[in-house]
Amino acid sequence: MSNEQKSMSIIVTKGSLDWAYPPFILATTAAAMGLPVTMFFTFYGLPLLFKKLDLQVTAAGNPAMKMPMMGGHMGLPNLVTAIPGVDAACSVMMKNLIKKKGVASIDDLREAAVDLEVRMIGCQMTMDLFEYGQEDMIDGIEIGGAATYIECATQADINLFI
Amino acid sequence: MADQTLDAKGLNCPLPILKARKALKEVPAGGTLEILATDPGSVADFEAFCRQTGNELVEHSVDDKIYRFLIKHTAS
Numbered sequence: 189m190s191n192e193q194k195s196m197s198i199i200v201t202k203g204s205l206d207w208a209y210p211p212f213i214l215a216t217t218a219a220a221m222g223l224p225v226t227m228f229f230t231f232y233g234l235p236l237l238f239k240k241l242d243l244q245v246t247a248a249g250n251p252a253m254k255m256p257m258m259g260g261h262m263g264l265p266n267l268v269t270a271i272p273g274v275d276a277a278c279s280v281m282m283k284n285l286i287k288k289k290g291v292a293s294i295d296d297l298r299e300a301a302v303d304l305e306v307r308m309i310g311c312q313m314t315m316d317l318f319e320y321g322q323e324d325m326i327d328g329i330e331i332g333g334a335a336t337y338i339e340c341a342t343q344a345d346i347n348l349f350i
Numbered sequence: 351m352a353d354q355t356l357d358a359k360g361l362n363c364p365l366p367i368l369k370a371r372k373a374l375k376e377v378p379a380g381g382t383l384e385i386l387a388t389d390p391g392s393v394a395d396f397e398a399f400c401r402q403t404g405n406e407l408v409e410h411s412v413d414d415k416i417y418r419f420l421i422k423h424t425a426s
Contacts (some may be wrong), residue, residue: 290389
């Protein structure tokens, strides 16, 4: 195997539905290709370790977010995104698209990551800051801090910050 | 005939790869796994997957938008 010695780490800093995809897709794929993978969940990425996931997207401040609609693509002006219910509607629309296009859910990808023995570390400082406990998190994760991550990163060939 | 067939039609990246890796574990060394997919990106991805994992992509073809891959389980 050409990459027996290679390994990867990812710092996961964002927890919205759209931003949850890149780290979980890359982590599961790398693990499936034989790389040991570590994911470090910090700040808004930490809730991706919660037992119950409730992920949302927001079109606010994201002019590149355009959904396929009526044969074209539609984005929302920032003012419209501030209307209550718009984010929820966008999230429902995105989840429907995900299902329709055969894209895995984040729940499925996270489960695959657990199966593939991806090492997942929750950031202790973030847990203290936002008042979360390990009982809020899925089983099988570790809790650690910056030094835990750095030690891992010095051994890894690929280190990503997402 | 392949030893096992994986139907990954309708699935999008990275599911065909993840499911193939799982299925490949059940195929004995030297055996073959046939994968059917509809994701056009799976062509480049299965080539890369096989190069990296050391499994052999024996053949791949496309017929009526269905991609077919035959992977020989050669990795240790």
